[in-house]
Amino acid sequence: MINNERNNKMSIHQHAMLSNIQKLQFAVLDxxxxxxxxxNDLVALYRHNEYATQLKQYRxxxxxxxxxxxxxxADTSDTWRYINSPWPWEM
Incomplete structure (x- = not known):
């Protein structure tokens, strides 16, 4: 059995962090x-830099x-943890 039960149980904190990351990714891209x-729009440039910095910190x-x-x-742990996270369609 793959970690489906564990993957589907995302904490409220983890979900909130992912939501903030998605919002910041959208804002930075937009x-x-x-x-x-x-x-030459200095306000847009300032906001882009601010949001990009926040996005880096959240990630x-x-x-x-x-x-x-x-x-x-890069994962500094001794196992491949990427598969432990829920897939986008599992959120």
Whole structure:
């Protein structure tokens, strides 16, 4: 049996962290697209940098507590923890 029972039991804290990460990812991407057509907009640039910094902090905190979010993230544990997280369709 694969860890389905454990995967489906995401804590409220973990779910909230993922939700914040998704919101910040959207904002960073949206602002990056806006900056492609408005490169001199200082407010958009400031917000992009602010949100990108927050996103980095949230991702680092999430990965420190729950393991890597994607296969491109280095995992410092002694096991492959990426498969322990719920798949997107399991959330």
């Amino acid at each position: 602002l990056a697209l806006f900056l492609d057509t408005h490169p 680092e905190a999430y990965e420190a507590q729950y393991g890597p979010m994607c296969i491109m993230t």
